Amino acid sequence: MFAFHNRKRNRVKLLLYERSGFWLMLKRLEADHFAWPRRKQAVIELTTEQLHWLLDGIDVNAVRRHPARQYHHTS
Numbered sequence: 001m002f003a004f005h006n007r008k009r010n011r012v013k014l015l016l017y018e019r020s021g022f023w024l025m026l027k028r029l030e031a032d033h034f035a036w037p038r039r040k041q042a043v044i045e046l047t048t049e050q051l052h053w054l055l056d057g058i059d060v061n062a063v064r065r066h067p068a069r070q071y072h073h074t075s
Contacts, residue, residue: 002014046060
């Protein structure tokens with residue numbers, strides 16, 4: 001899946017390929033803009049979860065996860 005935004009960042013287009021052709025989806029915001037991730041490279045990769053956050057209006061850069069921890073069981 002590929003995601004694109006316009007200059008105002010109030011529209012996002014999603015392009016994906018399914019077995020017999022392409023799907024093009026558009027989401028437009030009336031009074032706000034999408035918080036697009038700030039990266040230096042032209043093409044970035046997002047997880048499915050991050051894409052959902054982006055479309056829900058959550059700033060992907062502001063979200064921080066707890067560090068992964070490993071616990072040892074005693075027996």
